[in-house]
Amino acid sequence: MTEPDSFFASPERTPTEGIAPQAQALGEARFCLDILNFVPTPMMVLNENRQMLAANQALLTMFEELGLAPVPGMRPGEALGCVYSATMPAGCGTSEYCQECGACQAILEAEKGQTCRRECRLTFRVGEVLRAAELEVTASPLDVQGKRYTILSLLDVSHQKRRQALERIFFHDLMNSAFIVSGYASLLGSLDKEHARLGIQRILQAAQRLIEEIQIQRDLLSAEQGDLQPVTEPVHPEEALRQVAADYLSSPLAQGLTLDVQPVAELPALTTDRLLLRRVLSNMVKNALEASAEGETVAMGVRPIDSEVEFWVHNSGSIPRNQQLQVFQRSFSTKDRNRGLGTYSMKLLAENYLSGRVAFESTPEEGTTFRLRIPFQAPPPSGVERPAAS
Template identity: 40%
Template sequence: MQTDHATAYASPTRAAHEVIVEQYKTFVGTHCRAFFDTLPTMIMALNCYRQVVFANRAAVEFLGNEEVEDVLGKRPGEALGCINAFVSAGGCGTSRHCRNCGAVQAILAAVEGAVGDGECKLLRREQSYLEGLDLHVNATPLAVGGQQFVIFAVTDISHEMRRRSMERIFFHDVLNLAGGINGLVEVLRLNNTFGESTELTVLHSATQTLVDEIIAQRELLAAESNELKPAYCQYGSRALLEQLLGLYATSPAAQGQTLGLVEPCADCAVETDVRLAQRVLGNMIKNALEAGQPGDTVTLACEDDGDALRFLVRNSAVIPETIQVNIFHRRFSTKADSRGLGTYSMLLLTERYLLGSVGFTSAEREGTTFYLRLPKRLESA
């Protein structure tokens, strides 16, 4: 064993080369090698000193090596070319930079018998230039041939992280631009600069819709990645519907249709994220209006359902049975290939963040009714 180096974090101790070779033979002599080589995920088997004793074909190719023997005895950071792996004489895991490394933390947890999981932001020098990698790592203890090893799985999520970063920048810049235009139009309307202008009213409505659509798309992406932070509060059910009624009754989507509130309307306090609840109900209203014709009526209602409230949106159109079975699927739409997130977002936002449920009924002579059922108190959900 080599123990002649200082460390600022993990142990610098390493197994001798002969021990590494014997441990490698343990994997080669079992079905593990064939199994791991079939996996597209990068897999490394580590000993208790965090040294590679086996790597599958995907890992060897990603590391830029010809054979698995080229990485035996190295630690993951050294094999990956991490610039911090060579800061300390003890190697990967022993410098002060390694204290916040998700890979080292996951491996140490697995050495102790637990499953480790995390993310690792790594800089490596690829020939003459630096390359940044974002990796998701998982470390799991495994006994093979009477010895304890750590199965270290690595997934390159660099493209995903770059996409998410670009999305955040895009939404920030575009929302600022759209919000600025909408604010300017609002100022012109309030100052009555051009008198009573129908065009200015339409422009204001269009820019407000644009801002709302950008926010809706940003929230959907945040919801899918579990990054959305709901803000719960007490709110009146009738007030929630009246706000939606005022918002959509005169919107271009109405197309000459009537939007009304069914009485009696339950007026109870509900503990929810009002913005998300309005987003779900707003999608229901837009879908109902888009399915209708000039002269049709779309109704909103709220019913007291014991420890919950049922919000209802009804129109006279009927959804064909072939469409009903897929209506909540992601990117399923009867309108165009670029549509199909509205009903999916209803289900996602309701079940994951509002702790409620959504559904619908659709039949001849009854029309289509979508419902949103929300608990009055979150602790009862």
């Protein structure tokens, strides 16, 4: 079966030699570009094929700060380094992933004569480094000398989204653990010795979850800022997998479910960051447990593949296709608003810090399997050392 030229927007492009005359014609309307340069929000002007003809000073500054070097004729995703912009030969706007892109949706509405505002979760690369941003995009039609253009504004709301996610973590996850600590502590004086011992154990577990959640958020912030330094050491793959499984055996998430660690022959030790590996594996298992119904089994295993090792976690549920296209985007979640850091952090930590990659497949017939593949021997670390746990 032949793959289509586009899964969403038109694949047609203005040839390179046609971009300069269009940009020149637009530049003759100096008042328009002068007004754009007074606006502090990054903005670009697109032609009928969604290709960039001009950018205001705010956008040029943003490109410079990110280390990007776009040229006229690029589409927005290509200029911003979107990881999906080169998925199809025709570029930005034509892949299956672009169906869920707020920027592309807004541009297509503007081409119909309507001003449209959407949220765009952008995953992009600067060099080999994976990064993410949440943008509020607004696309509006612009008529200049009888010619129709589209103005696209890009307001970065990443800090607002991050604050919302941290508020959710603080008010929900951390408060739940704090209530457990407080509840058991208030009962200790009235319990017999055996129940008091159990209460102390519950307090310690809840306190440990509090500490781990704070450490996870601290490390994730450091990872996004490029300040996280992997601390490599020998790690036995099957041991790492079993430790993560053991962490969840007593978790409420695993109640009514079976955690099945598949047997594996002894493998050579990895040289990797033990804590970051555990974070990624833990998120893989947590997602599978949350997606499973009572009585179902979550299976997990590890196997060597040439010079790499592959960890995998499987559950019988499936992810709808429109959600699959957004799984690794920051702030996207299949659960509720202001979450979505789990799968994003898996990809961020695996690609930027473990020299690996995370992928998944999901169908109603086969269920869902997430896979983490990393090299047996990590490359030499660089950067700033990870803060020690306090």
